[in-house]
Amino acid sequence: MVQELGIREEFMDPNRETETSYDFLDEMRHRFLKFKRQKYLPEIEKFQALAIAQSPKVMVIGCADSRVCPSYVLGFQPGEAFTIRNVANLVTPVQNGPTETNSALEFAVTTLQVENIIVMGHSNCGGIAALMSHQNHQGQHSSLVERWVMNGKAAKLRTQLASSHLSFDEQCRNCEKESIKDSVMNLITYSWIRDRVKRGEVKIHGCYYNLSDCSLEKWRLSSDKTNYGFYISDREIWS
Amino acid sequence: MATESYEAAIKGLNDLLSTKADLGNVAAAKIKALTAELKELDSDNSDAIQRIKTGFTQFKTEKYLKNSALFNDLAKGQSPKFLVFACSDSRVCPSHILNFGPGEAFVVRNIANMVPPFDQKRHSGVGAAVEYAVVHLKVENILVIGHSCCGGIKGLMNIEDDAAPTQSDFIENWVKIGASARNKIKEEHKDLSYDDQCNKCEKEAVNVSLGNLLSYPFVRAAVVKNTLAIRGGHYNFVKGTFDLWELDFKTTPAFAFS
Numbered sequence: 001m002v003q004e005l006g007i008r009e010e011f012m013d014p015n016r017e018t019e020t021s022y023d024f025l026d027e028m029r030h031r032f033l034k035f036k037r038q039k040y041l042p043e044i045e046k047f048q049a050l051a052i053a054q055s056p057k058v059m060v061i062g063c064a065d066s067r068v069c070p071s072y073v074l075g076f077q078p079g080e081a082f083t084i085r086n087v088a089n090l091v092t093p094v095q096n097g098p099t100e101t102n103s104a105l106e107f108a109v110t111t112l113q114v115e116n117i118i119v120m121g122h123s124n125c126g127g128i129a130a131l132m133s134h135q136n137h138q139g140q141h142s143s144l145v146e147r148w149v150m151n152g153k154a155a156k157l158r159t160q161l162a163s164s165h166l167s168f169d170e171q172c173r174n175c176e177k178e179s180i181k182d183s184v185m186n187l188i189t190y191s192w193i194r195d196r197v198k199r200g201e202v203k204i205h206g207c208y209y210n211l212s213d214c215s216l217e218k219w220r221l222s223s224d225k226t227n228y229g230f231y232i233s234d235r236e237i238w239s
Numbered sequence: 240m241a242t243e244s245y246e247a248a249i250k251g252l253n254d255l256l257s258t259k260a261d262l263g264n265v266a267a268a269k270i271k272a273l274t275a276e277l278k279e280l281d282s283d284n285s286d287a288i289q290r291i292k293t294g295f296t297q298f299k300t301e302k303y304l305k306n307s308a309l310f311n312d313l314a315k316g317q318s319p320k321f322l323v324f325a326c327s328d329s330r331v332c333p334s335h336i337l338n339f340g341p342g343e344a345f346v347v348r349n350i351a352n353m354v355p356p357f358d359q360k361r362h363s364g365v366g367a368a369v370e371y372a373v374v375h376l377k378v379e380n381i382l383v384i385g386h387s388c389c390g391g392i393k394g395l396m397n398i399e400d401d402a403a404p405t406q407s408d409f410i411e412n413w414v415k416i417g418a419s420a421r422n423k424i425k426e427e428h429k430d431l432s433y434d435d436q437c438n439k440c441e442k443e444a445v446n447v448s449l450g451n452l453l454s455y456p457f458v459r460a461a462v463v464k465n466t467l468a469i470r471g472g473h474y475n476f477v478k479g480t481f482d483l484w485e486l487d488f489k490t491t492p493a494f495a496f497s
Contacts, residue, residue, distance in 0.1 A: 029483075058287050064345050066319035071332040071334050073295065084349065086368060099362075100349040101349070104350045107390065107391070118291070144363055207291075214299050
């Protein structure tokens with residue numbers, strides 16, 4: 001079933017049936033060569049060094065949304081940020097068992113030894129909107145999206161308690177922010193993260209990108225040395 | 240108290256430089272480096288936060304403010320044509336290597352760019368992404384991109400047959416999705432070096448993910464209707480190349496036995 005087409009010339013054959021394949025190939029070739037011309041070749045030494053090993057200092061957990069690529073919005077260059085992207089930038093707690101997200105967390109923290117973890121959420125998140133509009137809580141989730149976003153249930157409940165008088169959109173904005181907090185708190189359910197944060201080896205940050213007004217709100221989860229708890233600090237809004 | 244020892248240290252340095260003036264440049268360079276190092280230790284001013292502040296400001300001034308029509312539209316909604324699976328590796332962001340701009344690609348990034356088979360109970364993260372992209376956003380293309388020197392694939396290749404799980408509970412559990420790729424490479428390419436085997440496994444694991452995509456009913460339906468194409472890719476950053484291939488899937492007219 002899998003047909004490996006290694007030779008570009010095969011696609012150039014005018015008799016080939018699927019013309020869409022040829023256009024697509026052209027577009028992808030154009031995209032890659034632009035990267036190669038504008039970034040890869042001008043910085044070839046850097047890329048050769050990176051080819052030997054990556055040592056990013058940052059890990060980002062972002063949303064899969066096409067408008068919020070962390071590299072694009074936060075300016076990360078190749079080699080700088082180990083990036084996880086899933087629907088609604090959710091981090092599930094350790095007690096929920098293995099997921100794609102916590103396997104990447106494990107690799108980044110224990111093997112790559114990143115020094116910073118950033119959970120980046122954003123406005124107008126479709127995943128959070130699905131969470132907020134999901135009616136049936138009896139466990140009969142009809143869709144995969146609903147099943148996944150229900151990991152943000154606690155954020156939804158807090159949002160509804162605090163802001164049920166607001167419009168649906170405004171509630172979604174609040175839920176997006178509450179969900180980032182939950183994901184950040186879920187990070188420290190992993191002992192190998194919590195220990196490193198306490199020792200000052202890893203810093204955890206939350207950030208919220210509002211794509212209507214291009215502003216970024218960021219804060220840090222600091223470790224309280226007196227009572228072994230955590231608190232939010234260094235809150236800033238960049239706009 | 241810190242100031243006292245600092246003052247004493249500076250006095251010591253000045254005394255030295257007054258007798259050996261030619262060391263002035265050396266001292267200046269080292270002091271600059273020390274200042275930068277101390278800046279990094281300051282929690283409010285951490286390197287990473289400075290980095291993203293600069294990055295975000297550059298994004299806003301060079302991209303956002305110069306394309307307000309595009310970004311105003313994007314604020315209302317997204318309609319990307321691509322769903323892309325790429326590895327979380329810091330060197331392989333699809334926005335860089337395939338020049339995807341805002342709004343163009345719904346991107347999932349995980350270890351070794353894996354797509355697990357359709358499962359209503361497990362792996363709901365990837366399932367949600369595929370469902371959202373195919374059913375809600377109605378993307379036209381799915382692209383699964385592997386890459387050279389993939390740590391996840393190395394991990395997969397290193398798993399012993401029938402061994403008990405090691406300390407890395409989550410990683411091994413995840414990369415095992417590509418187990419059939421590993422088995423195939425170990426069987427068919429016994430003669431190749433470890434590095435060459437890993438390289439082949441990187442591509443074969445993409446094929447496993449492409450096959451797994453077809454286990455999602457809504458993906459299969461869209462592929463059969465010809466509204467969705469799924470393809471595999473491999474980015475080699477050692478050589479600076481990109482391979483692209485297709486998954487050929489069709490049903491022939493039925494032969495009736497009677």
